Amino acid sequence: VRISELSRVSGVPLATVKFYLRDGLLPPGERTGPNQASYGPAHLRRLRLVRALVEVGGVSIAQVRKVLTAVEDESLDRHDMLGTVQDTLAGAEPRTDPDWQVARADVDAFIAARGWHVRAAAPARDRLTEILVALRATLADPEHGPDPTAEELFGHYLPAIEEIAASEIAHLPGPDAPRAVLAEATVMGIALFGPAVKTLLTLAQENASARRFRTISEPSQKSRTVGFPTPEA
Amino acid sequence: VRISELSRVSGVPLATVKFYLRDGLLPPGERTGPNQASYGPAHLRRLRLVRALVEVGGVSIAQVRKVLTAVEDESLDRHDMLGTVQDTLAGAEPRTDPDWQVARADVDAFIAARGWHVRAAAPARDRLTEILVALRATLADPEHGPDPTAEELFGHYLPAIEEIAASEIAHLPGPDAPRAVLAEATVMGIALFGPAVKTLLTLAQENASARRFRTISEPSQKSRTVGFPTPEA
Numbered sequence: 001v002r003i004s005e006l007s008r009v010s011g012v013p014l015a016t017v018k019f020y021l022r023d024g025l026l027p028p029g030e031r032t033g034p035n036q037a038s039y040g041p042a043h044l045r046r047l048r049l050v051r052a053l054v055e056v057g058g059v060s061i062a063q064v065r066k067v068l069t070a071v072e073d074e075s076l077d078r079h080d081m082l083g084t085v086q087d088t089l090a091g092a093e094p095r096t097d098p099d100w101q102v103a104r105a106d107v108d109a110f111i112a113a114r115g116w117h118v119r120a121a122a123p124a125r126d127r128l129t130e131i132l133v134a135l136r137a138t139l140a141d142p143e144h145g146p147d148p149t150a151e152e153l154f155g156h157y158l159p160a161i162e163e164i165a166a167s168e169i170a171h172l173p174g175p176d177a178p179r180a181v182l183a184e185a186t187v188m189g190i191a192l193f194g195p196a197v198k199t200l201l202t203l204a205q206e207n208a209s210a211r212r213f214r215t216i217s218e219p220s221q222k223s224r225t226v227g228f229p230t231p232e233a
Numbered sequence: 234v235r236i237s238e239l240s241r242v243s244g245v246p247l248a249t250v251k252f253y254l255r256d257g258l259l260p261p262g263e264r265t266g267p268n269q270a271s272y273g274p275a276h277l278r279r280l281r282l283v284r285a286l287v288e289v290g291g292v293s294i295a296q297v298r299k300v301l302t303a304v305e306d307e308s309l310d311r312h313d314m315l316g317t318v319q320d321t322l323a324g325a326e327p328r329t330d331p332d333w334q335v336a337r338a339d340v341d342a343f344i345a346a347r348g349w350h351v352r353a354a355a356p357a358r359d360r361l362t363e364i365l366v367a368l369r370a371t372l373a374d375p376e377h378g379p380d381p382t383a384e385e386l387f388g389h390y391l392p393a394i395e396e397i398a399a400s401e402i403a404h405l406p407g408p409d410a411p412r413a414v415l416a417e418a419t420v421m422g423i424a425l426f427g428p429a430v431k432t433l434l435t436l437a438q439e440n441a442s443a444r445r446f447r448t449i450s451e452p453s454q455k456s457r458t459v460g461f462p463t464p465e466a
Contacts, residue, residue: 010370011370045371048370048371049371051367051370052367052368052370052371055367077446078442078446079442079443079446079447082438082439082442082446083439083442086435086438086439111436116436116437116439116440117439117440117443117444117447118436118439118440119439122435122436122439124432124435124436124439125436127428127432127435128429128432128433128436131425131428131429131432134284134285134288134425135285135421135425135429137243137244137281137284137285138278138281138282138285138417138421138425153429154429154433156400156404157397157400157429157430157433158433158437159396160393160394160396160397161393161397161430161433161434161437162437162440162441163392163393164390164393164394164434164437165434165437165438165440165441166437166441167389167390168438168441169438169441169442169444169445170441170445172445184371188368188371190435190438192364192367192368192371194431194434194435195360195364196361196364196368196386196387196390197390197394197430197431197434198427198430198431199357199360199361199364200361200387200390200391200394201394201397201398201427201430202319202355202357202360202423202427203344203349203351203355203357203358203361204349204391204394204395204397204398204399205315205319205398205401205402205423206315206316206319206349206350206351206352206355206357207349207350207351207395207398208395208398208399208401208402208403209311209312209315209316209402210312210350211350211402212402212403212405213310213311213312213315214312214350
């Protein structure tokens with residue numbers, strides 16, 4: 001189809017489609033005349049992917065370019081492609097101060113104790129270290145003994161987290177799926193299901209808070225409501 | 234203590250401390266002279282909180298101000314304070330197009346079916362709608378029937394998500410804790426444990442991917458490694 005039709009079907013404004021084309025985020029169409037090109041289903045899929053990353057995933061154009069490079073690099077097997085996408089979206093700068101070094105060693109020990117297979121250089125290790133340092137600094141209390149460990153702060157999350165991750169990876173297409181399909185499922189999984197989990201957690205926290213801090217009985221099958229009740233408690 | 238000491242103990246540069254003071258993110262110290270003020274443990278705690286939000290949580294200064302206003306508003310009970318903090322950090326703009334309306338109705342039905350107590354106006358509903366619209370647009374496939382529902386895409390996450398949320402809320406200080414302590418625990422919980430869950434999930438995904446796409450046996454108690462092995466598979 002022509003570029004105007006691609007814009008119409010995808011719902012992406014024509015100027016944005018042209019911007020993605022100029023920027024190489026969308027591969028060029030097939031030339032059909034001196035000033036015309038034709039676009040197919042692969043263009044539509046790619047356009048939707050780029051738009052989802054930028055508009056919903058909050059991914060920068062520079063990051064999208066890196067992600068797409070990994071997706072198109074046929075020398076990467078599925079596991080390495082997933083790792084490259086994760087690294088691009090994780091982003092944290094390692095530091096050299098003593099607090100950081102101590103926390104990083106704790107994070108490494110925490111991951112090792114769980115038996116997880118995670119590259120020593122995975123940026124997510126630095127990101128978790130960053131969060132641990134901040135939590136320790138904020139929770140620091142000279143009267144209450146030593147700093148909390150990664151195991152103390154994060155250990156209780158692990159069974160649920162492993163369940164979610166295993167389910168996500170199991171949902172990815174099998175080895176027979178075309179590479180492009182698997183690549184897109186991987187990118188979507190990391191860029192959109194990540195925010196989805198965070199948002200579901202926000203909703204579940206509100207529910208758990210209502211149940212702890214307000215007097216609300218368990219919902220019966222009959223009286224489920226969407227709105228938030230205003231109990232007398 | 235004096236402002237220079239506050240900077241030293243917290244590790245926050247003096248210029249940043251002064252900026253937070255001018256900006257009202259840090260309450261003024263007690264005047265001890267024409268050009269001097271004294272700061273106590275509450276200032277140190279607040280300084281660490283602001284820094285963690287901005288540097289690790291990626292929260293904007295404007296959002297921090299809103300969060301602190303909720304924290305200091307004594308008319309809010311614990312549940313409403315948690316809700317206000319969540320709303321400030323959730324952020325999504327509702328839209329009026331038909332795709333959005335359909336998806337939003339699906340999200341509402343999904344939450345209602347689970348029996349969750351979530352305000353009808355909670356921004357997290359809009360955020361989940363935004364993600365659902367993006368997933369539907371990207372996964373759209375005319376040959377494979379109707380759009381996936383929220384239940385189909387997100388339902389499998391719910392048991393683990395409920396477990397995490399219940400555990401987090403249970404970890405908050407009880408009704409006897411001073412309001413400031415509870416407020417800080419709530420803000421930290423949402424601003425830092427949220428990213429922690431996302432990061433733990435990234436690590437767990439890498440592990441699950443290694444186990445699915447590479448040939449790795451279950452770790453024995455003896456041979457746990459931090460680094461990523463390079464299997465022959």
